[in-house]
Amino acid sequence: MMRSLRVRLMIGAATLAILFMLALLPALQRAFSIALEDAIQQRLAADVATLVSSARIEGDRLDMPEHLAVEDFNLPESKLLGFIYDRDGTLVWRSSSAQDESVSYRPHYTGKLDVFTRTRDEKGSEFFVYDVEIDLLGGQKAAYSIVTMQPVSAFRELVHGFREQLYLWLGGALLILLGMLWLGLGWGFRSMRGLRDELDQIESGERERLSDDHPREMLRLTDSLNRLLDSERTQRERYRNSLADLAHSLKTPLAVLQGVSENLAGHAQNREQVQVLQSQIERMSQQIGYQLQRASLRKSGLVRHRVQLGPLLDTLSGALDKVYRDKQVILERDFPESLSLPLERGALLELLGNLLENAYRLSLGRVRVGASKRNGNFELVVEDDGPGIPPDQRQRILRRGERLDTQHPGQGIGTAVVMDILDSYGGSLELDDSDLGGACFRMQLPG
Template sequence: MIRSLRIRLMIGAAILAVLFMSALLPALQRAFGIALENAIQQRLAADVATLISAARIEGDRLSMPEHLPIEDYNLPESKLLGYIYDQNGTLVWRSTSTTDESIHYLPRYEGLVDEFTRVRDESGREFFVYDVEIDLLGGKQAAYSIVTMQPVSEYGGLLNYFREQLYIWLGGALLVLLGLLWLVLGWGLRSLRGLRNELDQIEIGERERLSEEHPEEMRRLTDSLNRLLDSERAQRERYRHSLGDLAHSLKTPLAVLQGVAENLADQPRNREQVQVLRSQIERMSQQIGYQLQRASLRKSGLVRHREALAPLLDTLGAALDKVYRDKQVRLERDFPAGTELPLEHGASLEMLGNLLENAYRLCLGQVRVTARRMDGRLELRVEDDGPGVPADQRERILRRGERLDTQHPGQGIGTAVVMDIIDSYGGELEVEDSPLGGACFRILLPS
């Protein structure tokens, strides 16, 4: 399927141009043929007039001079032939140019004054014939048919030459027309390219709204997109403020509950209840954090963000190296310089942070991050040399609250946050075995 509007329009215009030229070609050939026949008829009529002016009536007989004013009649090899017939159809005179010709033409003498037609000789050659019937010659009564002939082959040669030239010129005109159409379509679609460039700038955050410098036909579209952008921006701000207010409003009650638990812990008989209370408070805090992250890290509608991968790894690696300094983890990087994640900054930090934290926590000493472009998508791999994930447990750990590692605190929501982020950006997450010996989290993101 052709996705380019310019190419689609160009193909349609080219088809119409070819059809038009195909219809025009026979019409032009026909018009030229008619014009050429008219020119031949006029020439033969002029030649007949020369014969009439040269003819004389002496007594009751026709007399013609030995040399005619038109030299073609006097040359044996000439293609211009002249004949004179009486009213009974008997040939009474023929020009010198007809010496080697054997054309059997019988004039009808029906009072038509003149007639333009075609005849063939014994060998099948075709001739144009112009026949003029006269009743007066030199002021005397005389009934004759004055006939001039010319081979059709010359006409055919001219027609073929014209046809060849027509093909060449029409073909050249078609190419020029297609070139002009391509330029005109490019000029006409320039506004669409401008709109596309502005949308690209909006996606990467270089501008916030579409400009007003667009054709009137596109004003409805640009106005609607601007309203959508403004609405999305305002809604996102309201969403963030609401989430901030919610987090702040829950922070104080949780702190109060934590203080009550500390007071109750001073009494030995309350230790078991305090342990349950602390566990539930921690669970509530983590669940609230998870829901806030899940709501705030989803992909925005029209804006396409890019986040450089290397600086993110620098930041996260430095933090995790401090947390797990006893392990001396070696973080390997395998991706081209300038590689970017098609995610917002916060979503990138949260996704990579959770995956790297799991890898640091479970590895023996080696973690590797790999990124590659493939089929219009970005493939990101986070691998470690730890114990790995059994094949029958891989789907379970991607569900919220599911954890295989029960020796470390946590509610098992980190991977679920990663899944939510990836899903919101139309990506995929798979768990595989790593060549390092541990687990490999393979992420595919549309780029």
């Protein structure tokens, strides 16, 4: 999963989003606490205004009505408390709601208009305090501190509830954000999938170049890949043309030498030398063919070819049936009809042709070709019911020029060509005993 660019970007974006949320949480809580304290301060200030408007000075004595306009002051179980202190800090009045409260707050008349602070009662409970110093009727003796209080516990409950809701909503928002990020990345990487599909089509031979229908940021990459494809195609074509020219240039001298050897064969005294000459000419021809096959049957760097095994096997078996018609070889098939192998047609034709020719030549009458795909790799098996290969000789025949069968002409390069083709495609070859009774050539090819 970590090899996926989309997953990496998603993890990075999710990490940044989580870190941002974690940094945002205390800021939002702090902002809510400040806003809530401001609201409490304004509420207590409004309650102070109610007390001030209700206060009367009769002579030198403060007179407060028994029933106040704000009902919370009149209820004993209310959390809104009201106090009035004189200039010396002596409590001269308390509301009905504050009768059972013993708050240790003593104002100091300093001439400030108002004070918003906190205090505690004898039980340790904390209260918000809003203290307004006011000079009633303009006389020094009529200077009072009008105080309203409210428990901090209610504030903390609100903050706690807000925090829980904040966690819930931000958590939900984070999940929605991550989902949107995932969808957004999927939409953004759609162009990457389009490029991948086009590369797959190039590998399968369905198209030759990448299109220009890609985002501007990727055009530099697609142009570079197109230049690489054109360069590779041109180089391969030039290489093949050069090989064809080489084969053609060597074909004529070899034909001349062959003709000369045939003329010389008419003289009895030259027969031994002619046999040596013809043997060497044949050897040169086979070696040239082998080297040309090695050079031309190389896997492409970008284009991945696939060839259906069934039709190609039909072609080979038709030709071999004519060559070995006296044997009446039965060719068994053990693979799905639609199976395709990841090789060029020419490479598969040469590889399978060499192995089938050996199998037909050495078999008693049965040859089997099997193929399957396992764990992403392909396995190709060619078996026969012939004499088989002794275990101590199996490595020997894989070496160029080594042959166990000396009764038929050849230079022992068939299996070497097979090994070269497999090496160029990253494959391998193993020799084993077949349940048909003969040899089993088992090849592995990466998918």
